[in-house]
Amino acid sequence: MRIVVLAGGIGGARFLRGLQQAAPEADVTVIGNTGDDIHLFGLKVCPDLDTVMYTLGGGINEDQGWGRQDETFQVKSELAAYGVGPEWFGLGDRDFATHIVRTQMLSAGYPLSAVTEALCDRWKPGVRLLPMSDDRVETHVAVTVDGERKVIHFQEYWVRLRASVAAEAVVPVGADQAEPAPGVLEAIASADVILFPPSNPVVSVGTILAVPGIREAIAEAGVPVVGLSPIVGDAPVRGMADKVLAAVGVEATAAAVARHYGSGLLDGWLVDTVDEASVPAVDEAGIVCKAVPLMMTDVDAAAEMARAALALAEEVRA
Ligand code: GDP
Numbered sequence: 001m002r003i004v005v006l007a008g009g010i011g012g013a014r015f016l017r018g019l020q021q022a023a024p025e026a027d028v029t030v031i032g033n034t035g036d037d038i039h040l041f042g043l044k045v046c047p048d049l050d051t052v053m054y055t056l057g058g059g060i061n062e063d064q065g066w067g068r069q070d071e072t073f074q075v076k077s078e079l080a081a082y083g084v085g086p087e088w089f090g091l092g093d094r095d096f097a098t099h100i101v102r103t104q105m106l107s108a109g110y111p112l113s114a115v116t117e118a119l120c121d122r123w124k125p126g127v128r129l130l131p132m133s134d135d136r137v138e139t140h141v142a143v144t145v146d147g148e149r150k151v152i153h154f155q156e157y158w159v160r161l162r163a164s165v166a167a168e169a170v171v172p173v174g175a176d177q178a179e180p181a182p183g184v185l186e187a188i189a190s191a192d193v194i195l196f197p198p199s200n201p202v203v204s205v206g207t208i209l210a211v212p213g214i215r216e217a218i219a220e221a222g223v224p225v226v227g228l229s230p231i232v233g234d235a236p237v238r239g240m241a242d243k244v245l246a247a248v249g250v251e252a253t254a255a256a257v258a259r260h261y262g263s264g265l266l267d268g269w270l271v272d273t274v275d276e277a278s279v280p281a282v283d284e285a286g287i288v289c290k291a292v293p294l295m296m297t298d299v300d301a302a303a304e305m306a307r308a309a310l311a312l313a314e315e316v317r318a
């Protein structure tokens with residue numbers, strides 16, 4: 001079975017680990033969000049691709065959900081001693097090596113997709129990890145801070161400001177000019193199932209769908225498309241997804257996120273059992289909905305979610 005998964009960082013990566021346990025024989029292609037990418041200290045950092053790569057490759061800091069395990073921060077403190085920041089972005093020594101290799105290869109002319117493949121030669125994530133695009137896309141957020149309206153990088157909004165002010169607009173800068181990376185449209189066209197893990201619907205999955213051609217390819221693939229809600233009990237399980245949902249006029253509920261994707265894209269949607277009451281509303285929107293436990297407390301729980309998603313896919317296919 002060929003499965004395509006559109007993934008952000010933590011939510012996507014943890015779900016994928018469950019999917020690998022649930023369907024060990026499946027051929028999984030991950031289309032990763034690169035809208036979070038940022039240049040820091042002259043290096044290209046791809047937070048979501050790395051979270052997937054480290055999580056599936058056994059190098060992730062489990063408690064944090066991002067970055068390397070057994071990390072140290074010597075480089076960061078040496079940079080700070082020179083007065084060189086930003087200090088709000090936590091790049092550890094082990095992680096730095098990844099960004100150095102990536103930047104070196106990009107500077108030598110390799111596209112991001114080839115660089116990602118080379119990094120994965122070390123980590124062996126067990127999936128084919130593709131960036132959504134080789135072209136630069138950067139998510140920016142419009143905010144008002146101290147009465148001043150400005151546009152900042154998504155990482156500055158998320159990490160430095162901790163989404164403490166309203167996101168007035170979220171713009172994937174460059175997405176409209178970007179092309180899907182090599183292999184992306186081919187993987188979608190030959191998929192048996194397409195899954196949206198419980199990743200951020202705006203700045204993770206939404207950004208991937210903003211690359212021209214990807215949304216259309218999914219809608220036209222003619223195979224079941226099933227998503228899992230990142231919103232449980234009317235709040236994001238982790239992080240501040242409600243802030244960026246508000247920016248696109250979507251309520252932070254499992255049903256509203258399903259309607260936001262729409263029946264033109266989604267065939268099936270899983271909500272958590274605490275949101276069981278929203279099942280009829282999603283069904284009425286033309287999306288087959290089921291309530292199952294959606295908390296990824298451990299790999300077994302994530303695997304159970306993946307089984308439920310694959311079962312729902314078979315149900316809508318029939
Ligand atoms: P990021 O790029 O690291 O922010 O990760 P993603 O975009 O892949 O996923 C973030 C989303 O995952 C957030 O909106 C969370 O609500 C959601 N999430 C995290 N853990 C869980 C979980 O255990 N269950 C569910 N249903 N959603 C989760």
Ligand code: CA
Nearest residue numbers: 008009036048
């Ligand atoms: Ca992310």
